Amino acid sequence: MRWFRRHYGAGPLHLAGLLACFAVAAYAVTRVFGVSGWKGILLWFAVCLVGHDLIGWPIYTAADRVLVRAQQRHLGRRGFLVPWVNHVRVPVIISGTLLAMFFPLIFRLSQARYADYTGFDENVYLANWLAVTGALFAASGALYLLRLGVGRRRRVSGRRPPEYAPSERGPG
Protein backbone atom coordinates (compact mmCIF):
# COMPACT_ATOMS: atom_id res chain seq x y z
CA MET A 1 0.00 0.00 0.00
CA ARG A 2 2.82 2.38 0.90
CA TRP A 3 4.52 1.39 -2.35
CA PHE A 4 1.34 2.22 -4.23
CA ARG A 5 0.99 5.61 -2.58
CA ARG A 6 4.60 6.52 -3.22
CA HIS A 7 4.46 5.64 -6.90
CA TYR A 8 0.91 6.70 -7.70
CA GLY A 9 0.51 9.70 -5.39
CA ALA A 10 -2.89 8.78 -3.91
CA GLY A 11 -4.86 5.82 -2.62
CA PRO A 12 -6.18 2.95 -4.76
CA LEU A 13 -9.76 4.28 -4.57
CA HIS A 14 -8.56 7.42 -6.34
CA LEU A 15 -7.25 5.32 -9.20
CA ALA A 16 -10.38 3.17 -9.33
CA GLY A 17 -12.62 6.25 -9.49
CA LEU A 18 -10.62 7.84 -12.27
CA LEU A 19 -10.49 4.62 -14.30
CA ALA A 20 -14.26 4.25 -13.95
CA CYS A 21 -14.66 7.84 -15.12
CA PHE A 22 -12.50 7.26 -18.21
CA ALA A 23 -14.33 4.00 -18.92
CA VAL A 24 -17.71 5.79 -19.00
CA ALA A 25 -16.29 8.53 -21.22
CA ALA A 26 -14.68 5.98 -23.56
CA TYR A 27 -17.98 4.11 -23.78
CA ALA A 28 -19.74 7.37 -24.64
CA VAL A 29 -17.24 7.86 -27.48
CA THR A 30 -17.99 4.36 -28.82
CA ARG A 31 -21.70 5.30 -28.83
CA VAL A 32 -20.91 8.44 -30.81
CA PHE A 33 -19.06 6.35 -33.43
CA GLY A 34 -22.42 4.86 -34.39
CA VAL A 35 -23.87 8.25 -35.32
CA SER A 36 -23.58 9.65 -38.82
CA GLY A 37 -21.65 12.87 -38.38
CA TRP A 38 -19.64 11.54 -35.41
CA LYS A 39 -16.52 13.39 -36.55
CA GLY A 40 -18.33 16.68 -36.18
CA ILE A 41 -19.40 15.81 -32.63
CA LEU A 42 -15.88 14.91 -31.51
CA LEU A 43 -14.43 17.96 -33.25
CA TRP A 44 -16.99 20.16 -31.54
CA PHE A 45 -15.96 18.72 -28.17
CA ALA A 46 -12.33 19.60 -28.90
CA VAL A 47 -13.32 23.15 -29.84
CA CYS A 48 -15.31 23.44 -26.58
CA LEU A 49 -12.31 22.23 -24.58
CA VAL A 50 -10.13 25.10 -25.80
CA GLY A 51 -12.93 27.58 -26.53
CA HIS A 52 -12.98 29.35 -23.19
CA ASP A 53 -9.36 28.92 -22.13
CA LEU A 54 -7.58 29.72 -25.37
CA ILE A 55 -10.08 31.99 -27.14
CA GLY A 56 -12.53 33.59 -24.73
CA TRP A 57 -10.23 34.12 -21.76
CA PRO A 58 -7.35 35.89 -23.59
CA ILE A 59 -9.80 38.25 -25.27
CA TYR A 60 -11.79 39.30 -22.22
CA THR A 61 -8.70 39.51 -20.01
CA ALA A 62 -6.89 41.75 -22.49
CA ALA A 63 -9.97 43.96 -22.85
CA ASP A 64 -10.29 44.25 -19.09
CA ARG A 65 -6.63 45.16 -18.70
CA VAL A 66 -7.02 47.98 -21.23
CA LEU A 67 -10.05 49.21 -19.30
CA VAL A 68 -8.34 49.16 -15.90
CA ARG A 69 -5.24 50.95 -17.30
CA ALA A 70 -7.43 53.62 -18.85
CA GLN A 71 -9.06 54.19 -15.50
CA GLN A 72 -5.69 54.37 -13.73
CA ARG A 73 -4.45 57.02 -16.19
CA HIS A 74 -7.69 58.90 -15.80
CA LEU A 75 -7.65 58.84 -12.02
CA GLY A 76 -3.98 59.82 -11.94
CA ARG A 77 -4.51 62.81 -14.23
CA ARG A 78 -7.65 64.26 -12.74
CA GLY A 79 -7.00 63.67 -9.08
CA PHE A 80 -9.86 62.10 -7.24
CA LEU A 81 -12.75 60.77 -9.27
CA VAL A 82 -15.20 58.05 -8.47
CA PRO A 83 -13.84 54.89 -10.15
CA TRP A 84 -15.86 54.13 -13.26
CA VAL A 85 -14.42 50.83 -14.41
CA ASN A 86 -17.24 48.70 -12.99
CA HIS A 87 -19.82 50.96 -14.60
CA VAL A 88 -18.40 49.83 -17.93
CA ARG A 89 -17.70 46.22 -16.92
CA VAL A 90 -21.22 45.42 -15.74
CA PRO A 91 -23.17 46.43 -18.87
CA VAL A 92 -20.44 45.01 -21.15
CA ILE A 93 -20.41 41.66 -19.36
CA ILE A 94 -24.21 41.26 -19.25
CA SER A 95 -24.63 42.39 -22.84
CA GLY A 96 -21.65 40.27 -23.96
CA THR A 97 -23.00 37.17 -22.23
CA LEU A 98 -26.36 37.64 -23.97
CA LEU A 99 -24.54 38.03 -27.28
CA ALA A 100 -22.49 34.88 -26.70
CA MET A 101 -25.64 32.92 -25.85
CA PHE A 102 -27.96 34.21 -28.56
CA PHE A 103 -25.70 35.29 -31.44
CA PRO A 104 -27.41 32.93 -33.91
CA LEU A 105 -30.64 34.88 -33.39
CA ILE A 106 -28.99 38.32 -33.14
CA PHE A 107 -26.93 37.87 -36.32
CA ARG A 108 -29.72 36.03 -38.15
CA LEU A 109 -27.58 32.91 -38.63
CA SER A 110 -30.52 30.52 -38.31
CA GLN A 111 -33.08 32.63 -40.17
CA ALA A 112 -34.45 29.93 -42.49
CA ARG A 113 -34.99 27.30 -39.82
CA TYR A 114 -36.30 29.88 -37.36
CA ALA A 115 -38.86 31.13 -39.87
CA ASP A 116 -39.97 27.56 -40.64
CA TYR A 117 -40.51 26.84 -36.97
CA THR A 118 -42.03 30.07 -35.67
CA GLY A 119 -43.60 31.89 -38.61
CA PHE A 120 -41.55 35.02 -37.82
CA ASP A 121 -38.14 36.28 -38.88
CA GLU A 122 -35.07 36.98 -36.78
CA ASN A 123 -34.73 40.69 -37.59
CA VAL A 124 -36.12 41.64 -34.21
CA TYR A 125 -33.32 40.11 -32.12
CA LEU A 126 -30.61 42.59 -33.12
CA ALA A 127 -32.97 45.40 -32.10
CA ASN A 128 -33.77 43.57 -28.83
CA TRP A 129 -30.10 43.15 -28.06
CA LEU A 130 -29.26 46.77 -28.84
CA ALA A 131 -32.20 47.95 -26.72
CA VAL A 132 -31.19 45.80 -23.73
CA THR A 133 -27.55 46.89 -24.12
CA GLY A 134 -28.59 50.54 -24.34
CA ALA A 135 -30.79 50.24 -21.26
CA LEU A 136 -27.93 48.60 -19.29
CA PHE A 137 -25.46 51.35 -20.23
CA ALA A 138 -28.04 54.05 -19.50
CA ALA A 139 -28.81 52.62 -16.04
CA SER A 140 -25.12 52.13 -15.26
CA GLY A 141 -24.29 55.68 -16.46
CA ALA A 142 -27.10 57.23 -14.46
CA LEU A 143 -25.87 55.41 -11.34
CA TYR A 144 -22.35 56.69 -12.01
CA LEU A 145 -23.51 60.29 -12.30
CA LEU A 146 -25.34 59.86 -9.03
CA ARG A 147 -22.20 58.55 -7.31
CA LEU A 148 -20.17 61.36 -8.87
CA GLY A 149 -22.61 63.91 -7.47
CA VAL A 150 -22.41 62.35 -4.00
CA GLY A 151 -18.60 62.20 -4.25
CA ARG A 152 -18.30 65.88 -5.20
CA ARG A 153 -20.56 66.97 -2.38
CA ARG A 154 -18.45 64.98 0.08
CA ARG A 155 -15.25 66.47 -1.28
CA VAL A 156 -16.66 69.98 -0.88
CA SER A 157 -17.56 69.21 2.72
CA GLY A 158 -13.96 68.08 3.27
CA ARG A 159 -14.48 64.37 3.85
CA ARG A 160 -12.54 61.87 1.83
CA PRO A 161 -15.00 59.62 0.03
CA PRO A 162 -14.66 55.93 0.82
CA GLU A 163 -15.29 54.50 -2.66
CA TYR A 164 -11.75 54.58 -3.98
CA ALA A 165 -9.02 52.72 -2.16
CA PRO A 166 -5.57 53.80 -3.34
CA SER A 167 -3.60 50.88 -4.66
CA GLU A 168 -1.54 49.12 -2.03
CA ARG A 169 1.06 47.52 -4.21
CA GLY A 170 0.77 49.75 -7.23
CA PRO A 171 -0.52 48.67 -10.58
CA GLY A 172 0.46 45.15 -11.48
Added chain:
Amino acid sequence: MRGPWLTSIFGVVLLIGIPVEFITGLISYAAYDPRLNGNDPNPNHGLFGLYLFDWVASPSWLYRLTEGIHVMLGLVLVPVVLAKLWSVMPKLFSWPPWRSISQLLERLSLVLVVGGVVFEMSTGLLNIDYLNPIKFYPGHFYGAWAFMAGFAVHVVVKFGDMVHALRSRRLRTELRTGLAGTRPEPLAGGLVAPEPAAPTISRRGILALVGGTSLAVFVLTAGETIGGAMRKFALFGTHYRSPDSGANHFPVNKTAQSAGITTAVTGADWRLELVGPRRISLSREELLTMALTTADLPIACTEGWSTVQRWTGVPLADLARLAGASDHGTAAVKSLESTGGATLSAAQVFAPDSMLALRVNGADLSLDHGFPARVVVPSAPGTYNIKWMSKIVFSEAR
Protein backbone atom coordinates in the same frame (compact mmCIF):
# COMPACT_ATOMS: atom_id res chain seq x y z
CA MET B 1 -9.60 38.78 -6.67
CA ARG B 2 -9.64 35.10 -7.51
CA GLY B 3 -9.44 32.69 -4.62
CA PRO B 4 -10.68 29.38 -3.26
CA TRP B 5 -13.66 30.96 -1.49
CA LEU B 6 -15.00 32.64 -4.62
CA THR B 7 -14.40 29.51 -6.72
CA SER B 8 -16.22 27.42 -4.10
CA ILE B 9 -19.25 29.72 -4.10
CA PHE B 10 -19.64 29.20 -7.86
CA GLY B 11 -18.81 25.53 -7.31
CA VAL B 12 -21.58 24.97 -4.79
CA VAL B 13 -24.15 26.57 -7.10
CA LEU B 14 -23.06 24.24 -9.90
CA LEU B 15 -22.90 21.27 -7.52
CA ILE B 16 -26.65 21.70 -7.05
CA GLY B 17 -27.54 22.91 -10.54
CA ILE B 18 -25.67 20.42 -12.71
CA PRO B 19 -27.21 17.25 -11.20
CA VAL B 20 -30.63 18.86 -11.68
CA GLU B 21 -29.69 19.43 -15.33
CA PHE B 22 -28.56 15.81 -15.71
CA ILE B 23 -31.68 14.33 -14.11
CA THR B 24 -34.13 16.54 -16.02
CA GLY B 25 -32.17 15.72 -19.18
CA LEU B 26 -32.49 11.97 -18.56
CA ILE B 27 -36.19 12.51 -17.89
CA SER B 28 -36.55 14.34 -21.18
CA TYR B 29 -35.03 11.41 -23.08
CA ALA B 30 -37.32 8.97 -21.24
CA ALA B 31 -40.28 11.21 -22.10
CA TYR B 32 -39.63 10.44 -25.77
CA ASP B 33 -40.48 6.80 -24.95
CA PRO B 34 -37.48 5.74 -27.05
CA ARG B 35 -38.26 2.03 -26.65
CA LEU B 36 -41.38 2.41 -28.78
CA ASN B 37 -41.10 1.89 -32.51
CA GLY B 38 -39.43 4.79 -34.33
CA ASN B 39 -39.28 7.12 -31.33
CA ASP B 40 -35.60 6.89 -30.45
CA PRO B 41 -33.40 9.84 -31.43
CA ASN B 42 -30.37 7.88 -30.09
CA PRO B 43 -30.92 4.28 -31.23
CA ASN B 44 -27.42 3.14 -30.26
CA HIS B 45 -27.71 4.32 -26.65
CA GLY B 46 -26.53 0.91 -25.36
CA LEU B 47 -26.02 0.82 -21.60
CA PHE B 48 -26.95 4.51 -21.33
CA GLY B 49 -30.55 3.43 -21.96
CA LEU B 50 -30.68 0.99 -19.04
CA TYR B 51 -32.47 3.53 -16.85
CA LEU B 52 -35.31 4.09 -19.32
CA PHE B 53 -38.84 3.78 -17.98
CA ASP B 54 -42.31 4.11 -19.48
CA TRP B 55 -43.19 7.78 -19.60
CA VAL B 56 -46.34 8.86 -17.77
CA ALA B 57 -49.37 10.74 -19.09
CA SER B 58 -50.25 12.38 -15.81
CA PRO B 59 -49.97 14.98 -14.38
CA SER B 60 -50.32 16.88 -17.64
CA TRP B 61 -47.83 19.59 -16.56
CA LEU B 62 -45.00 17.19 -15.74
CA TYR B 63 -42.96 17.49 -18.94
CA ARG B 64 -43.61 21.21 -19.08
CA LEU B 65 -42.10 21.48 -15.59
CA THR B 66 -39.09 19.18 -16.04
CA GLU B 67 -38.15 20.53 -19.46
CA GLY B 68 -38.83 24.13 -18.42
CA ILE B 69 -36.42 23.61 -15.53
CA HIS B 70 -33.88 21.87 -17.77
CA VAL B 71 -33.70 24.67 -20.34
CA MET B 72 -34.24 27.72 -18.15
CA LEU B 73 -31.92 26.55 -15.34
CA GLY B 74 -29.38 25.61 -18.01
CA LEU B 75 -29.51 29.15 -19.40
CA VAL B 76 -29.28 30.76 -15.96
CA LEU B 77 -26.23 28.61 -15.10
CA VAL B 78 -24.24 29.80 -18.13
CA PRO B 79 -22.90 32.95 -16.38
CA VAL B 80 -22.04 30.86 -13.29
CA VAL B 81 -20.11 28.34 -15.40
CA LEU B 82 -18.22 31.14 -17.14
CA ALA B 83 -17.41 32.74 -13.76
CA LYS B 84 -16.21 29.38 -12.43
CA LEU B 85 -13.96 28.86 -15.47
CA TRP B 86 -12.58 32.39 -15.08
CA SER B 87 -11.89 31.82 -11.39
CA VAL B 88 -9.76 28.69 -11.94
CA MET B 89 -7.80 29.95 -14.95
CA PRO B 90 -4.45 30.28 -13.09
CA LYS B 91 -4.55 26.50 -12.50
CA LEU B 92 -4.28 25.92 -16.24
CA PHE B 93 -0.75 27.31 -16.20
CA SER B 94 0.43 25.71 -12.95
CA TRP B 95 3.94 24.28 -13.28
CA PRO B 96 5.08 21.54 -13.35
CA PRO B 97 1.89 20.28 -15.00
CA TRP B 98 1.81 17.27 -12.67
CA ARG B 99 3.77 16.00 -9.70
CA SER B 100 2.46 12.43 -9.64
CA ILE B 101 0.55 9.97 -11.79
CA SER B 102 -2.56 10.57 -9.71
CA GLN B 103 -2.38 14.28 -10.43
CA LEU B 104 -1.84 13.66 -14.13
CA LEU B 105 -4.96 11.47 -14.29
CA GLU B 106 -6.90 14.08 -12.35
CA ARG B 107 -5.92 16.78 -14.80
CA LEU B 108 -6.86 14.51 -17.70
CA SER B 109 -10.31 14.05 -16.19
CA LEU B 110 -10.67 17.85 -16.27
CA VAL B 111 -10.74 17.52 -20.05
CA LEU B 112 -14.14 15.90 -19.56
CA VAL B 113 -15.27 18.52 -17.03
CA VAL B 114 -14.22 21.67 -18.91
CA GLY B 115 -14.79 20.37 -22.43
CA GLY B 116 -17.99 18.66 -21.30
CA VAL B 117 -19.62 21.63 -19.64
CA VAL B 118 -18.89 23.95 -22.57
CA PHE B 119 -20.02 21.22 -24.99
CA GLU B 120 -23.33 20.72 -23.15
CA MET B 121 -23.97 24.47 -22.88
CA SER B 122 -23.12 25.17 -26.50
CA THR B 123 -25.07 22.26 -28.01
CA GLY B 124 -28.10 23.16 -25.88
CA LEU B 125 -27.90 26.86 -26.74
CA LEU B 126 -27.38 26.32 -30.45
CA ASN B 127 -30.29 23.90 -30.53
CA ILE B 128 -32.74 26.35 -28.99
CA ASP B 129 -31.31 29.06 -31.27
CA TYR B 130 -32.09 26.83 -34.29
CA LEU B 131 -28.47 26.64 -35.43
CA ASN B 132 -27.33 23.01 -35.58
CA PRO B 133 -23.78 22.59 -36.84
CA ILE B 134 -23.74 19.10 -35.31
CA LYS B 135 -26.47 16.59 -34.49
CA PHE B 136 -28.11 17.77 -31.31
CA TYR B 137 -29.65 14.64 -29.77
CA PRO B 138 -26.64 12.29 -29.82
CA GLY B 139 -24.20 15.13 -29.10
CA HIS B 140 -26.09 16.48 -26.09
CA PHE B 141 -26.95 12.98 -24.75
CA TYR B 142 -23.62 11.17 -25.03
CA GLY B 143 -21.80 14.40 -24.19
CA ALA B 144 -23.79 14.57 -20.95
CA TRP B 145 -22.63 11.10 -19.89
CA ALA B 146 -18.98 11.88 -20.61
CA PHE B 147 -19.30 15.20 -18.80
CA MET B 148 -21.02 13.67 -15.78
CA ALA B 149 -18.31 11.01 -15.48
CA GLY B 150 -15.71 13.76 -15.18
CA PHE B 151 -18.00 15.89 -13.01
CA ALA B 152 -18.54 13.07 -10.47
CA VAL B 153 -14.81 12.51 -10.04
CA HIS B 154 -14.17 16.25 -9.86
CA VAL B 155 -16.76 16.64 -7.09
CA VAL B 156 -15.39 13.73 -5.05
CA VAL B 157 -11.78 14.93 -5.39
CA LYS B 158 -12.52 18.60 -4.66
CA PHE B 159 -15.37 18.36 -2.16
CA GLY B 160 -13.10 18.63 0.90
CA ASP B 161 -11.29 21.66 -0.55
CA MET B 162 -14.63 23.28 -1.31
CA VAL B 163 -16.00 22.82 2.20
CA HIS B 164 -12.72 24.07 3.67
CA ALA B 165 -12.74 27.15 1.43
CA LEU B 166 -16.39 27.92 2.14
CA ARG B 167 -15.65 27.84 5.87
CA SER B 168 -12.68 30.19 5.45
CA ARG B 169 -14.94 33.23 5.00
CA ARG B 170 -18.45 34.16 6.00
CA LEU B 171 -20.82 35.03 3.22
CA ARG B 172 -22.57 37.57 5.44
CA THR B 173 -19.29 39.37 6.14
CA GLU B 174 -18.37 39.39 2.46
CA LEU B 175 -21.71 40.91 1.55
CA ARG B 176 -20.95 43.77 3.95
CA THR B 177 -17.41 44.34 2.61
CA GLY B 178 -17.04 46.99 -0.09
CA LEU B 179 -14.09 47.60 -2.37
CA ALA B 180 -12.11 49.59 0.21
CA GLY B 181 -12.06 46.62 2.61
CA THR B 182 -11.39 43.93 0.03
CA ARG B 183 -8.12 42.03 0.46
CA PRO B 184 -6.88 39.01 -1.50
CA GLU B 185 -7.57 35.57 -0.07
CA PRO B 186 -4.56 33.88 1.59
CA LEU B 187 -2.21 32.17 -0.84
CA ALA B 188 -3.29 28.57 -1.20
CA GLY B 189 -3.67 26.02 -3.93
CA GLY B 190 -2.54 28.28 -6.76
CA LEU B 191 -5.83 30.15 -7.31
CA VAL B 192 -4.64 33.42 -5.77
CA ALA B 193 -2.16 35.60 -7.63
CA PRO B 194 1.13 35.79 -5.64
CA GLU B 195 1.25 39.58 -6.00
CA PRO B 196 -2.23 40.68 -6.90
CA ALA B 197 -2.87 44.15 -8.24
CA ALA B 198 -5.03 46.43 -6.13
CA PRO B 199 -8.60 45.20 -6.36
CA THR B 200 -10.93 47.04 -8.72
CA ILE B 201 -14.03 45.14 -7.60
CA SER B 202 -15.12 43.61 -4.30
CA ARG B 203 -16.09 39.98 -3.80
CA ARG B 204 -19.68 40.99 -3.27
CA GLY B 205 -19.39 42.99 -6.49
CA ILE B 206 -18.39 39.85 -8.43
CA LEU B 207 -21.21 37.84 -6.86
CA ALA B 208 -23.67 40.61 -7.75
CA LEU B 209 -22.32 40.78 -11.29
CA VAL B 210 -22.62 37.03 -11.90
CA GLY B 211 -26.00 36.83 -10.15
CA GLY B 212 -27.21 39.90 -12.03
CA THR B 213 -26.17 38.40 -15.37
CA SER B 214 -28.07 35.21 -14.50
CA LEU B 215 -31.08 37.29 -13.48
CA ALA B 216 -30.96 39.20 -16.77
CA VAL B 217 -30.83 35.91 -18.70
CA PHE B 218 -33.78 34.62 -16.67
CA VAL B 219 -35.97 37.68 -17.21
CA LEU B 220 -35.16 37.76 -20.93
CA THR B 221 -35.96 34.07 -21.59
CA ALA B 222 -38.06 32.40 -18.88
CA GLY B 223 -41.32 34.03 -19.96
CA GLU B 224 -41.33 31.54 -22.83
CA THR B 225 -42.33 28.79 -20.47
CA ILE B 226 -43.80 30.67 -17.52
CA GLY B 227 -46.08 32.47 -19.95
CA GLY B 228 -48.65 35.10 -19.05
CA ALA B 229 -47.36 38.66 -18.80
CA MET B 230 -43.75 37.41 -18.65
CA ARG B 231 -43.83 36.04 -22.20
CA LYS B 232 -43.42 39.43 -23.82
CA PHE B 233 -40.23 40.06 -21.82
CA ALA B 234 -38.58 36.92 -23.24
CA LEU B 235 -36.76 39.06 -25.80
CA PHE B 236 -34.20 36.32 -26.51
CA GLY B 237 -36.71 33.47 -26.52
CA THR B 238 -37.70 32.06 -29.88
CA HIS B 239 -41.41 31.85 -29.03
CA TYR B 240 -42.31 35.09 -27.33
CA ARG B 241 -44.40 36.18 -30.32
CA SER B 242 -47.60 34.55 -31.58
CA PRO B 243 -49.10 34.64 -35.04
CA ASP B 244 -52.85 34.92 -35.73
CA SER B 245 -55.22 36.52 -33.29
CA GLY B 246 -58.17 35.34 -31.23
CA ALA B 247 -58.46 31.68 -30.30
CA ASN B 248 -55.35 30.60 -32.23
CA HIS B 249 -53.14 33.37 -30.84
CA PHE B 250 -50.35 31.30 -29.29
CA PRO B 251 -46.85 30.32 -30.49
CA VAL B 252 -46.46 27.91 -33.38
CA ASN B 253 -43.86 25.17 -33.69
CA LYS B 254 -43.38 24.50 -37.40
CA THR B 255 -45.63 26.36 -39.79
CA ALA B 256 -47.95 24.66 -42.28
CA GLN B 257 -46.04 26.29 -45.12
CA SER B 258 -42.70 24.82 -44.05
CA ALA B 259 -44.29 21.39 -43.63
CA GLY B 260 -45.72 21.59 -47.16
CA ILE B 261 -49.32 21.54 -45.92
CA THR B 262 -51.82 23.49 -48.02
CA THR B 263 -55.59 23.83 -47.87
CA ALA B 264 -55.72 21.49 -50.89
CA VAL B 265 -55.00 18.48 -48.62
CA THR B 266 -56.97 19.67 -45.59
CA GLY B 267 -60.27 20.47 -47.35
CA ALA B 268 -63.60 18.59 -47.50
CA ASP B 269 -61.90 15.46 -48.89
CA TRP B 270 -59.74 15.04 -45.78
CA ARG B 271 -60.29 11.80 -43.88
CA LEU B 272 -58.75 10.39 -40.72
CA GLU B 273 -57.89 6.74 -41.20
CA LEU B 274 -58.02 4.39 -38.22
CA VAL B 275 -56.21 1.08 -38.66
CA GLY B 276 -56.64 -1.72 -36.15
CA PRO B 277 -58.61 -4.95 -36.14
CA ARG B 278 -61.15 -2.74 -37.95
CA ARG B 279 -60.33 -0.14 -40.62
CA ILE B 280 -62.37 3.04 -40.44
CA SER B 281 -62.24 6.34 -42.27
CA LEU B 282 -63.79 9.44 -40.70
CA SER B 283 -64.48 12.93 -42.04
CA ARG B 284 -64.05 15.99 -39.83
CA GLU B 285 -67.86 16.36 -39.60
CA GLU B 286 -68.18 12.77 -38.42
CA LEU B 287 -65.47 13.33 -35.80
CA LEU B 288 -67.29 16.45 -34.56
CA THR B 289 -70.49 14.43 -34.00
CA MET B 290 -68.69 12.05 -31.63
CA ALA B 291 -68.59 12.66 -27.86
CA LEU B 292 -66.05 15.48 -27.44
CA THR B 293 -63.87 16.20 -24.45
CA THR B 294 -62.31 19.53 -23.41
CA ALA B 295 -59.13 19.95 -21.38
CA ASP B 296 -56.45 22.54 -20.61
CA LEU B 297 -53.21 20.97 -21.78
CA PRO B 298 -49.72 22.28 -22.46
CA ILE B 299 -47.68 22.17 -25.61
CA ALA B 300 -44.24 21.81 -24.01
CA CYS B 301 -41.36 21.84 -26.44
CA THR B 302 -38.02 20.14 -25.94
CA GLU B 303 -36.50 23.59 -26.61
CA GLY B 304 -38.02 24.71 -23.29
CA TRP B 305 -40.86 26.99 -24.33
CA SER B 306 -44.43 26.01 -23.54
CA THR B 307 -48.01 27.24 -23.68
CA VAL B 308 -51.23 25.95 -22.10
CA GLN B 309 -54.43 26.11 -24.20
CA ARG B 310 -57.97 24.77 -23.95
CA TRP B 311 -58.36 21.93 -26.45
CA THR B 312 -61.56 20.19 -27.58
CA GLY B 313 -61.60 16.90 -29.47
CA VAL B 314 -62.30 13.19 -29.59
CA PRO B 315 -60.62 11.10 -26.85
CA LEU B 316 -57.94 8.86 -28.37
CA ALA B 317 -59.35 5.99 -26.27
CA ASP B 318 -62.69 6.29 -28.12
CA LEU B 319 -60.90 6.10 -31.49
CA ALA B 320 -58.95 3.05 -30.28
CA ARG B 321 -62.19 1.27 -29.26
CA LEU B 322 -63.78 2.23 -32.58
CA ALA B 323 -60.92 0.50 -34.38
CA GLY B 324 -61.28 -2.52 -32.08
CA ALA B 325 -57.83 -2.02 -30.50
CA SER B 326 -56.99 -3.57 -27.14
CA ASP B 327 -56.20 -1.29 -24.21
CA HIS B 328 -52.55 -2.31 -23.87
CA GLY B 329 -51.22 -1.79 -27.39
CA THR B 330 -49.55 1.25 -28.93
CA ALA B 331 -50.69 3.79 -31.49
CA ALA B 332 -48.59 5.10 -34.36
CA VAL B 333 -49.90 8.56 -35.16
CA LYS B 334 -49.06 9.85 -38.62
CA SER B 335 -49.25 13.28 -40.17
CA LEU B 336 -49.99 14.51 -43.68
CA GLU B 337 -46.47 15.91 -43.41
CA SER B 338 -44.26 13.18 -44.83
CA THR B 339 -41.83 13.15 -41.89
CA GLY B 340 -44.40 13.70 -39.13
CA GLY B 341 -45.25 10.86 -36.75
CA ALA B 342 -44.67 9.19 -33.40
CA THR B 343 -45.61 6.07 -31.48
CA LEU B 344 -47.74 6.62 -28.38
CA SER B 345 -47.83 4.18 -25.47
CA ALA B 346 -51.02 2.60 -24.12
CA ALA B 347 -50.75 4.88 -21.09
CA GLN B 348 -50.80 7.87 -23.44
CA VAL B 349 -53.58 6.62 -25.73
CA PHE B 350 -55.87 5.76 -22.81
CA ALA B 351 -55.10 8.78 -20.60
CA PRO B 352 -58.41 10.54 -19.94
CA ASP B 353 -57.38 13.85 -21.54
CA SER B 354 -55.48 12.46 -24.55
CA MET B 355 -57.34 13.55 -27.62
CA LEU B 356 -57.49 14.17 -31.29
CA ALA B 357 -58.06 17.92 -30.98
CA LEU B 358 -60.33 19.61 -33.50
CA ARG B 359 -60.82 22.94 -31.77
CA VAL B 360 -58.82 25.21 -29.52
CA ASN B 361 -60.23 27.88 -27.18
CA GLY B 362 -63.65 27.38 -28.74
CA ALA B 363 -62.62 27.89 -32.39
CA ASP B 364 -61.43 25.58 -35.16
CA LEU B 365 -57.69 24.94 -35.20
CA SER B 366 -55.80 27.25 -37.55
CA LEU B 367 -53.77 25.63 -40.32
CA ASP B 368 -50.52 26.45 -38.49
CA HIS B 369 -51.84 24.78 -35.34
CA GLY B 370 -52.70 21.56 -37.16
CA PHE B 371 -56.10 21.87 -38.87
CA PRO B 372 -58.04 19.64 -39.57
CA ALA B 373 -56.98 17.69 -36.44
CA ARG B 374 -53.96 17.28 -34.18
CA VAL B 375 -53.01 14.97 -31.37
CA VAL B 376 -52.67 16.45 -27.88
CA VAL B 377 -51.24 14.10 -25.23
CA PRO B 378 -50.84 15.20 -21.62
CA SER B 379 -47.22 15.51 -20.46
CA ALA B 380 -45.75 14.33 -23.78
CA PRO B 381 -42.94 16.30 -25.43
CA GLY B 382 -44.50 18.88 -27.76
CA THR B 383 -43.08 17.16 -30.81
CA TYR B 384 -45.47 14.22 -30.18
CA ASN B 385 -48.54 16.44 -30.43
CA ILE B 386 -48.68 15.60 -34.12
CA LYS B 387 -50.37 18.18 -36.37
CA TRP B 388 -52.30 17.70 -39.64
CA MET B 389 -53.20 14.14 -38.67
CA SER B 390 -53.89 11.60 -41.38
CA LYS B 391 -53.77 8.15 -39.81
CA ILE B 392 -53.63 6.23 -36.54
CA VAL B 393 -52.35 2.65 -36.61
CA PHE B 394 -53.22 0.70 -33.46
CA SER B 395 -50.99 -2.25 -32.80
CA GLU B 396 -50.23 -4.86 -30.18
CA ALA B 397 -46.49 -4.46 -30.75
CA ARG B 398 -44.46 -1.92 -28.81
